[in-house]
Amino acid sequence: MSIDLNQFHTVFFEESQEHIDTMEQLLMAMDLDAPDPEDLNSVFRAAHSIKGGSGIFGFTALGQITHVMENLLDQLRNGQRQLSNQLVDHFLSVIDCLRRILDQYRSGEEVDWAEVESVAQGLEAVLNDGTVIAGKGAEASGGVAEDDAFGFFEPEATQGDSSADNSWGLFDEHASPEPTSDSPDQNEAFGFFDEPAEPDRPAASPAPAASMQKAKPKPKPSSSESSTIRVGIDKVDSLINLVGELVITQSMLKVLGEDPDNIDTLKMTTVLGELERNTREIQESVMSIRMIPVSFVFNRFPRVVRDLASKMNKQVELQLEGSQTELDKGLIEKLVDPLTHLVRNSIDHGIESPEQRLAAGKPEKGAITISASQRGGSIIIAISDDGAGLNREKILAKARQNGLPVADDLPDAEVWDLIFQPGFSTAEQVTDVSGRGVGMDVVRRNIQQLGGRIEITSTASVGSTFTIQLPLTLAIVDGMGVAVGGQTFIIPLVSIIESMQPSRANLKQLGGSDLLHVREEYWPLLPLYQVMETEPRHRDPAEAIVVLIETSKRRYGLVVDELVGQQQVVIKSLEQHYRRVPGAAGATIMGDGSVALILDVESLADIVQEPAEETA
Amino acid sequence: MSDNQASIETAENQVARTDVREYLTFSLGEEHYALDIMAVKEIRGYEAVTRIANAPDFIKGVINLRGDIVPIVDLRLKFNVGEATYDEFTIVIVIQIHDRMVGIVVDGVSDVISLSREERRPPPEFGVAFDSRFLVGLAKVQDHMVILVNIEALITSQELGLVEVGAQESPDVDS
Numbered sequence: 001m002s003i004d005l006n007q008f009h010t011v012f013f014e015e016s017q018e019h020i021d022t023m024e025q026l027l028m029a030m031d032l033d034a035p036d037p038e039d040l041n042s043v044f045r046a047a048h049s050i051k052g053g054s055g056i057f058g059f060t061a062l063g064q065i066t067h068v069m070e071n072l073l074d075q076l077r078n079g080q081r082q083l084s085n086q087l088v089d090h091f092l093s094v095i096d097c098l099r100r101i102l103d104q105y106r107s108g109e110e111v112d113w114a115e116v117e118s119v120a121q122g123l124e125a126v127l128n129d130g131t132v133i134a135g136k137g138a139e140a141s142g143g144v145a146e147d148d149a150f151g152f153f154e155p156e157a158t159q160g161d162s163s164a165d166n167s168w169g170l171f172d173e174h175a176s177p178e179p180t181s182d183s184p185d186q187n188e189a190f191g192f193f194d195e196p197a198e199p200d201r202p203a204a205s206p207a208p209a210a211s212m213q214k215a216k217p218k219p220k221p222s223s224s225e226s227s228t229i230r231v232g233i234d235k236v237d238s239l240i241n242l243v244g245e246l247v248i249t250q251s252m253l254k255v256l257g258e259d260p261d262n263i264d265t266l267k268m269t270t271v272l273g274e275l276e277r278n279t280r281e282i283q284e285s286v287m288s289i290r291m292i293p294v295s296f297v298f299n300r301f302p303r304v305v306r307d308l309a310s311k312m313n314k315q316v317e318l319q320l321e322g323s324q325t326e327l328d329k330g331l332i333e334k335l336v337d338p339l340t341h342l343v344r345n346s347i348d349h350g351i352e353s354p355e356q357r358l359a360a361g362k363p364e365k366g367a368i369t370i371s372a373s374q375r376g377g378s379i380i381i382a383i384s385d386d387g388a389g390l391n392r393e394k395i396l397a398k399a400r401q402n403g404l405p406v407a408d409d410l411p412d413a414e415v416w417d418l419i420f421q422p423g424f425s426t427a428e429q430v431t432d433v434s435g436r437g438v439g440m441d442v443v444r445r446n447i448q449q450l451g452g453r454i455e456i457t458s459t460a461s462v463g464s465t466f467t468i469q470l471p472l473t474l475a476i477v478d479g480m481g482v483a484v485g486g487q488t489f490i491i492p493l494v495s496i497i498e499s500m501q502p503s504r505a506n507l508k509q510l511g512g513s514d515l516l517h518v519r520e521e522y523w524p525l526l527p528l529y530q531v532m533e534t535e536p537r538h539r540d541p542a543e544a545i546v547v548l549i550e551t552s553k554r555r556y557g558l559v560v561d562e563l564v565g566q567q568q569v570v571i572k573s574l575e576q577h578y579r580r581v582p583g584a585a586g587a588t589i590m591g592d593g594s595v596a597l598i599l600d601v602e603s604l605a606d607i608v609q610e611p612a613e614e615t616a
Numbered sequence: 617m618s619d620n621q622a623s624i625e626t627a628e629n630q631v632a633r634t635d636v637r638e639y640l641t642f643s644l645g646e647e648h649y650a651l652d653i654m655a656v657k658e659i660r661g662y663e664a665v666t667r668i669a670n671a672p673d674f675i676k677g678v679i680n681l682r683g684d685i686v687p688i689v690d691l692r693l694k695f696n697v698g699e700a701t702y703d704e705f706t707i708v709i710v711i712q713i714h715d716r717m718v719g720i721v722v723d724g725v726s727d728v729i730s731l732s733r734e735e736r737r738p739p740p741e742f743g744v745a746f747d748s749r750f751l752v753g754l755a756k757v758q759d760h761m762v763i764l765v766n767i768e769a770l771i772t773s774q775e776l777g778l779v780e781v782g783a784q785e786s787p788d789v790d791s
Contacts, residue, residue: 533670534667573685576716577686581669581671583669587666595685
């Protein structure tokens with residue numbers, strides 16, 4: 001029984017989370033003067049569902065608040081009350097509180113009853129501010145019915161009569177075994193699966209202590225938030241089909257293998273080809289299960305933008321594009337903080353005040369666009385604003401102040417890059433409204449940890465765009481196998497520009513380091529054998545292969561013995577049993593069962609010796 | 617009643633656990649060592665490893681153990697005993713401590729022995745290749761001495777560098 005209830009708890013938490021999100025989004029989108037009745041109904045239903053569920057499971061704090069909320073919403077949808085900006089703000093703060101309470105229940109913490117009381121009272125105050133017909137606000141009258149609802153805490157009551165109350169006897173271990181089966185009200189016993197049940201029943205409980213006792217002893221699944229994922233049934237079905245195909249292929253192989261002396265090679269090749277296709281499709285299918293739409297992160301931004309814009313007295317319109325683009329769940333969760341920071345940044349530093357905008361001949365309302373799109377094996381997320389753009393002079397001045405050697409004629413892209421420097425405080429350029437302690441350097445580091453990179457384009461008084469490029473998934477990368485001194489290494493394909501055998505004429509020596517002149521540029525060369533301490537086949541770069549690499553820091557050429565070939569590799573952790581290895585992002589297992597290191601081209605870039613001066 | 621029985625059983629178990637323990641004995645050069653058999657995951661032959669750059673020479677590299685990347689440490693190199701040769705008779709003992717796995721290369725694996733508390737004596741202070749910090753005792757088996765190693769302390773020691781500095785330093789379980 002208790003195990004079953006726990007399962008329901010998890011579902012309840014997830015559903016409530018969704019309801020809370022729905023309420024928030026709908027309220028944000030609501031037209032204040034003429035709210036769509038259907039939207040109001042949806043908000044009402046969401047509040048009602050949370051209330052119903054919380055009553056059943058004894059999460060009374062949620063019920064208490066949503067009950068009053070529901071009354072207020074009821075007045076709104078009946079036209080008894082006019083929606084106002086303040087009211088929406090009030091609702092949003094209540095929703096924040098609901099979210100906190102939900103988290104508290106989920107993690108098994110003590111609920112902050114003082115907060116619950118004050119929020120409920122705040123809502124009551126709005127409810128009873130005299131602008132509407134009273135009657136619904138009188139809570140006390142519901143008291144009797146509520147006691148009945150919670151009658152299942154009293155064994156005598158449930159055993160005594162087999163009326164509607166008996167339906168709740170299901171929760172009572174002592175009372176249930178016999179009575180439920182031959183109770184005349186058996187149908188009602190299952191009534192609690194019906195969402196609307198009886199609206200007033202689980203409301204504002206007069207016995208919070210009792211229900212808390214009921215709720216507390218349950219072991220709470222900790223951090224269930226990130227451990228579950230909702231998957232479309234079609235994805236699961238396609239996976240089942242693929243597994244079916246795999247089983248067929250396996251039995252075909254078994255038949256072929258039964259007679260090892262007479263192997264039909266042609267058939268064998270066909271079946272092996274089939275197996276390869278199956279495996280790849282299953283891999284793709286399984287990966288797609290981990291993919292969730294970026295709307296998961298995007299949907300919180302309307303709120304962020306609204307709050308921040310009103311705080312800063314700016315007018316901002318947010319546009320979300322490509323919310324349905326799918327991204328690995330692990331990536332999405334780690335994107336929340338960097339993206340939030342960037343959005344705050346755009347509002348705080350990018351968008352000007354309405355007066356400044358009008359003076360500059362722009363519309364009063366600033367625009368921020370967050371877009372997501374898929375390009376090849378990468379996801380591109382761009383945050384652009386039509387604000388003032390980055391201030392080149394101020395950044396350069398700040399850089400000098402920080403002791404960074406910068407030239408006046410530094411290309412724009414490199415100037416923008418400076419703001420990712422640690423300790424590059426923006427305090428002087430602008431007011432620091434965010435104050436979250438996440439600097440741009442942390443944003444870049446977070447994104448690099450995800451295997452992505454971030455770039456800035458900015459034009460003064462036209463706006464800035466922050467572009468984040470991320471791999472589709474964390475677990476598998478497309479890589480190029482390279483060999484040095486008999487060892488194989490994997491270079492992530494996204495960082496490779498091209499591979500070539502350099503001609504001697506294009507190789508130059510400068511200050512003891514090799515340079516390769518290609519693509520109208522001089523590329524510093526990094527011999528992989530030096531980094532990995534192996535004996536290469538050729539020390540002379542002209543005899544070797546150069547792989548041109550582009551990282552967020554710099555571009556360089558990696559000197560290797562030969563290219564082994566392109567393949568998808570599964571990333572395995574080195575740290576699980578060993579430790580971080582400098583220059584390696586992880587390891588993978590090759591077709592022959594041996595281990596190959598996956599190179600971390602970003603950290604290798606730090607080893608590259610920067611030539612004294614790039615001369616043409 | 618059943619409660620009583622259970623408590624007696626656990627008490628007996630505890631006595632058994634603290635009193636008699638099983639050890640896997642192995643040899644490094646001329647010396648015989650033993651480690652708690654509960655830490656041993658498997659024993660396998662030495663196979664080709666993938667070398668790790670910039671690692672100390674006693675870390676031979678990593679192998680693929682059914683999908684896990686497991687480091688291989690040659691204790692002969694670490695403690696300068698015996699000849700570090702690799703052939704079909706070279707043995708790797710895969711140790712599992714908490715969730716970490718490590719393979720250690722030894723000259724040979726001899727036996728599993730049971731030792732009671734009385735048979736376990738205090739470790740020698742010197743005269744063996746191992747640092748005395750990693751020793752928990754000494755036992756006489758047939759006609760030679762076996763040195764009992766606290767494998768957990770050894771594996772998690774900073775000296776071996778298998779665990780990232782700052783990672784968990786686990787308290788030793790042996791007494």
